[in-house]
Amino acid sequence: MSESSAGNAQLELGLGSQVGGSHYKDMAIQPMEYSIANKLDPLQHTAIKYVSRHKAKNGVEDIDKAIHCLQMIKEMQYGK
Numbered sequence: 001m002s003e004s005s006a007g008n009a010q011l012e013l014g015l016g017s018q019v020g021g022s023h024y025k026d027m028a029i030q031p032m033e034y035s036i037a038n039k040l041d042p043l044q045h046t047a048i049k050y051v052s053r054h055k056a057k058n059g060v061e062d063i064d065k066a067i068h069c070l071q072m073i074k075e076m077q078y079g080k
Contacts, residue, residue, distance in 0.1 A: 043069050
């Protein structure tokens with residue numbers, strides 16, 4: 001088995017289970033899959049994660065967390 005196919009198999013195993021709920025596992029495309037496929041940085045991934053799960057988990061708190069991540073991206077990457 002090649003290194004990349006071994007990595008893909010491990011990712012599939014990890015995506016098939018979830019500790020503490022099913023708010024990611026029940027999605028058609030999990031935030032981690034999207035983030036890896038699009039080579040997002042950690043802050044981008046975290047913002048996507050919070051926006052994706054807000055209806056199934058923490059509501060407005062997750063939206064506030066996503067906004068916080070986006071504010072950090074704005075400050076770090078654009079100095080604003």
